[in-house]
Every structure is written in structure tokens, then in C-alpha cells.
Amino acid sequence: MSYPTIYPTGTTVYDPDKAFNGYTVFQAKELGALVIDMNGGEIKLWKGLHGFPNKMLKGGYVIGHTGERSTKYSMQDYRDLVQVDWEGSIVWKFNAYEYIEDPGEEPQWMARAHHDYQREGNPVGYYVPGMEAKTDQGSTMILGHKNLVCPQISDKPLLDDVIYETSWDGDILWEWVCSDHFEEFGFREDAKNILCRDPNMRPCGGGMGDWMHLNAMSLLGPNRWYDKGDQRFHPDNIIADGRETNIIFIISRQTGEVVWKVGPYYDYTPESKLGWIIGQHHAHMIPRGLPGEGNILVFDNGGWAGYGACNPGSPTGTKNALRDYSRVLEFDPVTLKIVWQYTPHEAGLVHPTDSNRFYSPFISSAQRLPNGNTLITEGSGGRIIELTAGHELVWEYISPYWGNHFKMNMVYRAYRYPYDYIPQENPPDEIAIAPMDVTSFRVPNARAKGAESEVSVEGVLPFQSSSALCVVSDTDK
Amino acid sequence: MSYILFTATGCMRCSIAASYMDDHGISYDKQDIHARGKEVFKTFYRENRSAIFRGPEGVEFPILFTGQKVVQGVGRVLAFLQAGDLLDKWVKPSLLTHGWISGLDLSDAALLDGADFLAVVRFMKKKGLKIQLDTNGRNPHLLETLAAENAIDRLIFTLNGPGDRYAELTGLALDDTDLERSLSLLNCIPAYKIILPVRPVAQSDDRTVSVTPEEAARAAALVERATGSKKHPFYIRPVVPSPETGLPALAPASLFTYRTRCRRYMVLAEIFKEADSTG
Numbered sequence: 067m068s069y070p071t072i073y074p075t076g077t078t079v080y081d082p083d084k085a086f087n088g089y090t091v092f093q094a095k096e097l098g099a100l101v102i103d104m105n106g107g108e109i110k111l112w113k114g115l116h117g118f119p120n121k122m123l124k125g126g127y128v129i130g131h132t133g134e135r136s137t138k139y140s141m142q143d144y145r146d147l148v149q150v151d152w153e154g155s156i157v158w159k160f161n162a163y164e165y166i167e168d169p170g171e172e173p174q175w176m177a178r179a180h181h182d183y184q185r186e187g188n189p190v191g192y193y194v195p196g197m198e199a200k201t202d203q204g205s206t207m208i209l210g211h212k213n214l215v216c217p218q219i220s221d222k223p224l225l226d227d228v229i230y231e232t233s234w235d236g237d238i239l240w241e242w243v244c245s246d247h248f249e250e251f252g253f254r255e256d257a258k259n260i261l262c263r264d265p266n267m268r269p270c271g272g273g274m275g276d277w278m279h280l281n282a283m284s285l286l287g288p289n290r291w292y293d294k295g296d297q298r299f300h301p302d303n304i305i306a307d308g309r310e311t312n313i314i315f316i317i318s319r320q321t322g323e324v325v326w327k328v329g330p331y332y333d334y335t336p337e338s339k340l341g342w343i344i345g346q347h348h349a350h351m352i353p354r355g356l357p358g359e360g361n362i363l364v365f366d367n368g369g370w371a372g373y374g375a376c377n378p379g380s381p382t383g384t385k386n387a388l389r390d391y392s393r394v395l396e397f398d399p400v401t402l403k404i405v406w407q408y409t410p411h412e413a414g415l416v417h418p419t420d421s422n423r424f425y426s427p428f429i430s431s432a433q434r435l436p437n438g439n440t441l442i443t444e445g446s447g448g449r450i451i452e453l454t455a456g457h458e459l460v461w462e463y464i465s466p467y468w469g470n471h472f473k474m475n476m477v478y479r480a481y482r483y484p485y486d487y488i489p490q491e492n493p494p495d496e497i498a499i500a501p502m503d504v505t506s507f508r509v510p511n512a513r514a515k516g517a518e519s520e521v522s523v524e525g526v527l528p529f530q531s532s533s534a535l536c537v538v539s540d541t542d543k
Numbered sequence: 544m545s546y547i548l549f550t551a552t553g554c555m556r557c558s559i560a561a562s563y564m565d566d567h568g569i570s571y572d573k574q575d576i577h578a579r580g581k582e583v584f585k586t587f588y589r590e591n592r593s594a595i596f597r598g599p600e601g602v603e604f605p606i607l608f609t610g611q612k613v614v615q616g617v618g619r620v621l622a623f624l625q626a627g628d629l630l631d632k633w634v635k636p637s638l639l640t641h642g643w644i645s646g647l648d649l650s651d652a653a654l655l656d657g658a659d660f661l662a663v664v665r666f667m668k669k670k671g672l673k674i675q676l677d678t679n680g681r682n683p684h685l686l687e688t689l690a691a692e693n694a695i696d697r698l699i700f701t702l703n704g705p706g707d708r709y710a711e712l713t714g715l716a717l718d719d720t721d722l723e724r725s726l727s728l729l730n731c732i733p734a735y736k737i738i739l740p741v742r743p744v745a746q747s748d749d750r751t752v753s754v755t756p757e758e759a760a761r762a763a764a765l766v767e768r769a770t771g772s773k774k775h776p777f778y779i780r781p782v783v784p785s786p787e788t789g790l791p792a793l794a795p796a797s798l799f800t801y802r803t804r805c806r807r808y809m810v811l812a813e814i815f816k817e818a819d820s821t822g
Binding site: 162165175236237238239240241 | 799802810811
């Protein structure tokens, strides 16, 4: 789909009466951790602080990283996880997961953190009434990396995913290694075949297979399923999702076993109810206290992911599931019934001909807000939107920050927090921004729309109410 | 005394045993169990079944039969021929195959002279076997000799704890100096791993484990001091208590505390998995 060359950035739509007003934090590409208000005012920048992602803690704290490991030797390895106060001082730091000696680099301990982490007190890292993450104590769950060889998967070196818990003082308290549970994910033989030959090899460090690529990890927290006796949803259990495998799964904190999952296949019941989830991000259980609590919320990217049979879009069987638009799904984890969704259809786009205007083939996220709205990061285009339960767009922001090295204004994941998370600031003004009429908006020197001369042609028929296009679309109904 | 040496066709270890006997002028009757010795072995096996050890790949050959005693495996056969029963504590059945020999273990007690032990190891090395040696730090003088001769291909160093815990943990004290001497040799051995076993114990004096995380850390610190390096393959191995003890196995989570403490001195410290036991 064509994108315009020129378009506004910053806040473009804002309805203060319908939005959950607060601060939004995100990692501005190659700039730092940025907090903005609803009108896009930049309240605070922790310059240079990395964020994969950035999250806020009550009291004006931000969590992020001081840097990334050289991408010559690994990928998406952040060397630490740090908590930084409003003044920019590091008040907590963890890096003692693995001692790394890369050629030409100073030997150092690294957290090898990537994609997600959770501080004790809050299961998901975003605002949940009554569930504040601890700021001066408590353990932290971290999604990390570990290099290993697992012959069950492949003879090639793997960049495996781990989840570990560190105490406030830096002691590792718990660890889970993804490849240890390979057989529990239910891969078919064709998937095992291609995984063995190409476990998503990345060129860094001489080559390593990022076979699962976990990109979200959170705790379930208290929930109605467990209250009813379903042990799979123990509040301490952990939900994660694998971008490369299209799997969303829950592991038992007690045993490490996979106790619930959807994927890697969606062509049989009950998963078929969901449609084929592809390359998803930020799968988590909506925490107690928020509308939809107990349901799974996920940004289903589409794009390309999975292992399996070859097809014209995937001659080798790698990334063999393909779709050129995204969906945000909220579904019941027991029945797998979709209870809310935001897809091109809800976005008002003609499907499938215009569907890829809601499309981020990588990164992205979805956060349930206390008023029932959902904050969605459509990450690849740097677009953050807030929708009501009825799919009304009440806030939209486009990141104005493009990277110098990576020339996108992508936003990995944004979070909204109430104003009282930052006591150092007075709540800002909230000024409505009505959606502009793009049919009349012109850049300087462009002429207004409207023909200077108009004639009618005798005998022409009126336009069809549906369009029989080259491809079937939902206007054919 | 008349010996029978049961061998298998093409068995390299059997050839080594035969070669030793030839070199030392020991007369014996060689019976290839796949050839003319088949029936003799059947009879022998029926009569001595309980004395025959079966390894992971079946019955280990060669087997030496003195008429009264069954000695099995090339290491044990050579040790017996070299020194009778004197090396029994230090030469045990090998669990390795395919060119490797194990069961050579210096942990049990001080072997002051050690000339016989050295002779056995040297012979097997000379004949092309790859030598895996076990130690817990005892007998550093033998380790030094073998290391200097490049006779050790792989060393499994069971570090029972810091030196001051050895008497209680192994039943025999070990001087810190000896432990450090042995550890210092790691730097000149091509392949090795350090294994620190931790087992639950019946509670006494508030102790519920054989080695506490702090003691494990002291052991790790000792390795660093002895070798001048923080980087050795260092594994914390949880030992599963036998059912009759009634003791619960160590909770996996508790092992992370050990790992964290040990990593202050041994940055590669890991929790042992069964997959780590090979090679």
C-alpha cells in the first residue's frame, strides 16, 4: 500500500472526553525514552536511555537499558536492565546473567535482556488499578537470551530464549530455558524438518538460530479462571509468545511445563476460531481490575512467520504463514472465542483491498486501559492509537523520530500511565484535536480541491454501490 | 597361574590387554568369543554371570579369568596384572567407549607411590586410548606427573567443597595446598570440567545440604585463586538422594542461589544437566 511522502507527525487526533488521559512513554528511535502528554508535548526525555521497551514506575521512574551488545556478536541483547529516576540517576541495575567476552570489547556481565520484563507487584508492566510495581524492592522477571546447541531442534547453534527472575539484590531466583520444552510445543514433522535445517539463522556471531524469538513475557496475575479451579491459570504462571513460531503459551512457574497454548497451527479446532495468528506480539492476559480481565490480548501482526510446508510465498517452508494486514485480538483463553477485535474491518478499511493500511509486520503492542479503551502501537509506522470499545479512534500519535542508522520511525511498544505516575509534573492541559478533513488539507502552495470546470455527460449511469473489483472485497456483499 | 583372556573380534581394548600380557611375559589363553572361544565363553558366562559387569553398550571386554577371579575392562585388567588388587580403589570400570577410557579415579585416598597407577595409565595412553581421569583434588603429585606427560585428555574434577569441608564430605581430609596444587593443573589439561555436587542431608546443626551456597562460593573462589582465572567450566550438580533416605530432592530454584554465588568467582558457573555428563 502506498504511503504518502508528507504527513503530519505528533498527535493528530485527540478526544479528551473519551480518551484515558495520561502520559505515554515510548522509545523514540535512536533518541531515548520519551514521555509525552496527550497533545504530544514532550514532557521528559531520558536521552540515550535504551528501551526494549521502556516502562514507567509510579514516582517518575523509567526502566530501560544502558546499551545493546555489539550486533556483530549477537542480536537484541541488551546488556542490562536499569531503573532510572526522574533526574536521570540509575537507582537499580541488573546485568549479572552471563559473562560476555566479545572480540575487541571489554569483558562484561550482561543481562542479555530483550523484549520484556516485569517488576514484582504488577503482572504486565502497564497501569492496573491497585497493582503498582515495586520501586525500591521486589524481584524482576526478565526475558533474555542464551546461546546453546539443542540437537533435538537443530545441529546449528541457537540463540535461545530464557526467562529468569532476579531478586532486587541481583540473585537469580528462577530460570526457564525455552529449548528444554521443544517437544511440548507440538510442531508437526514438516516444521521440525525446516527448523532443523534453518532455525531462523541470523548472521551475527558466526550464525545462530533465533528459532522461537519470544517477544513478550508477563505473569497472569489473579484471574477468574484460576479462581474457578483451573490450575493452568495460576497467577504465578507466565504467558509468552514466539514470533517465529506463531505460538502463544503459558508455562507453569512450578514445573516449567507448557500448560496452555494456541498455535503453532490454526487449521483445526479450537484454534481455527482465531484465524491464523502470525508473528504476533505482546500476548498477555488482561489483568484483574481492567475491562476484559482474564482474556488474552494480542497484537497479531500478520507479515511472515512460522515453520512448515512450502508454499509459493515460502519456497523453503520458513516463515510460511503470510498475511498483509494486522489484527488486535482479545479472546477467551478457555473457549478461544474472540470477544473483541480491531482489524481492518473495524478500522473502516475495505477488506482486503485496503487492509494493509492497518499493518505492522513486526514489533507492536496492545494495552487495555481502565475505561475500556485500548492503546495500540502499530509499531512499524510509529503510530500509536487509542480506541474505544466501540472502535472509535480517540487519540492518534505518529512518532516524529526517525533513526539515523535505521531509517524508520518505528515504535516497539508504547505504554499509557495516569498523571499521578509522575508527581514531579503538574497534569498538562488537555486540548481536543478534531480529526482533520484530509480531503481539504493542503500543504503550502498546493491548490484546493474542486474542479475549475465541470460538465455533465448525458446517459451515464450512477456509480455502483458495491465494487466488483479485480479481487473480491467485502463491498461485494 | 593360567589366565584366560576373553576378547571380542576387532576389540581394540582387548588387543591392548593382550599386548600388555605379551610385553610382560604373562602366559594366557586367548578366547575370541566370536570365533573359537564362543562355546568356552558361553560356559564361562553361565558360571560367572553375577560377576560380569554390563556397561551401557553391553558386556565390556576384555575379560580376564584367573580361574577364581573375574576382572573386566581393559583398565581393570591392566591394573590387576600390574598390581593385583592394590589399585582397586583407583581403577574402576570404564563407562566410556569409542576410544575413551574412564574409571581412573584419584579421589579415593592418597596413593603415595602411584608408580603402578602411572604405569597402567601410560600403557593405555601409549596404545592410543584417550584418557579421562577423575579426581577430587587428591593425589596432586600423580596429576602433575600425568599432566606433564600430556597423558590426560579429559579431567573431571569433582570439587566437593572448600578444603575445610573435605573431611566431613569425603571421610578424608584434604589439605588446602594439595587441593590448590591439583586445581592449578587445570590450565594445562586440554579438556576438563569442575563439578561441585550438592546433596540434601539429614538436618543437623541447621545444615540441610552438603554444601551451602556460601561454601560453594568459597570453593569457586579457591579455583580462581589456584588458577588465576575466573573462566572454567564449573557445574553445580544436584545429587538426587536415594529413596531410602526419605530426603526430598533439592528444589531446582534453590540451585540458582549457588550459581549466583559461584559466578562471582567462576563466571561460567552453570547448573549441571544430564546432557552435560557426556564429553
